Amino acid sequence: QQQVKQSPQSLIVQKGGIPIINCAYENTAFDYFPWYQQFPGKGPALLIAIRPDVSEKKEGRFTISFNKSAKQFSLHIMDSQPGDSATYFCAASSADGLTFGKGTHLIIQP
Amino acid sequence: DAGVTQSPTHLIKTRGQQVTLRCSPKSGHDTVSWYQQALGQGPQFIFQYYEEEERQRGNFPDRFSGHQFPNYSSELNVNALLLGDSALYLCASQRTGRMDYGYTFGSGTRLTVV
Numbered sequence: 001q002q003q004v005k006q007s008p009q010s011l012i013v014q015k016g017g018i019p020i021i022n023c024a025y026e027n028t029a030f031d032y033f034p035w036y037q038q039f040p041g042k043g044p045a046l047l048i049a050i051r052p053d054v055s056e057k058k059e060g061r062f063t064i065s066f067n068k069s070a071k072q073f074s075l076h077i078m079d080s081q082p083g084d085s086a087t088y089f090c091a092a093s094s095a096d097g098l099t100f101g102k103g104t105h106l107i108i109q110p
Numbered sequence: 111d112a113g114v115t116q117s118p119t120h121l122i123k124t125r126g127q128q129v130t131l132r133c134s135p136k137s138g139h140d141t142v143s144w145y146q147q148a149l150g151q152g153p154q155f156i157f158q159y160y161e162e163e164e165r166q167r168g169n170f171p172d173r174f175s176g177h178q179f180p181n182y183s184s185e186l187n188v189n190a191l192l193l194g195d196s197a198l199y200l201c202a203s204q205r206t207g208r209m210d211y212g213y214t215f216g217s218g219t220r221l222t223v224v
């Protein structure tokens with residue numbers, strides 16, 4: 001049973017555009033929501049994370065929006081660059097560990 | 111400051127064999143988790159070790175076992191390998207109680223079972 005649903009599966013955006021990746025969860029025990037970026041041949045790297053008592057968090061060009069009542073959260077990448085091309089995973093944490101979404105393969109075209 | 115180190119980077123094993131993967135956590139981290147990432151999928155939680163004990167376990171069979179040493183390094187053992195065990199195995203470390211720092215992942219061990 002997939003506990004964190006991520007969409008879209010793949011996304012192509014022109015340089016400078018704002019890709020948006022969405023995630024939804026069911027388990028109300030989740031208390032921490034990180035986003036990870038993964039390049040081919042590498043492990044996931046933490047980008048940004050949010051707790052459910054906060055509705056938005058910005059770090060550089062990355063923004064998380066969080067809707068606790070809808071159990072949804074999303075990642076926005078401002079002024080996207082070709083170097084942002086990677087696979088992005090949302091995740092949710094509980095006492096049982098991290099549960100990942102299936103990932104979004106993002107391509108930023110020059 | 112070294113991050114999470116995993117060895118080996120690649121490994122080919124025959125079905126039915128046993129394999130041991132190793133992980134050294136980031137300096138200052140005392141909790142180690144292991145994940146399996148199949149091609150094109152998100153990482154799946156295998157188990158977590160803290161104070162040399164398995165603290166949490168995901169939905170993986172007993173063929174998957176682990177160990178944590180006093181220096182916080184860890185091993186993942188898989189017995190009776192199946193073709194379906196072929197995946198990238200990721201180790202992640204964390205300082206217990208500091209969820210705001212998140213997990214730091216290693217680059218993984220690519221296991222191929224033939």
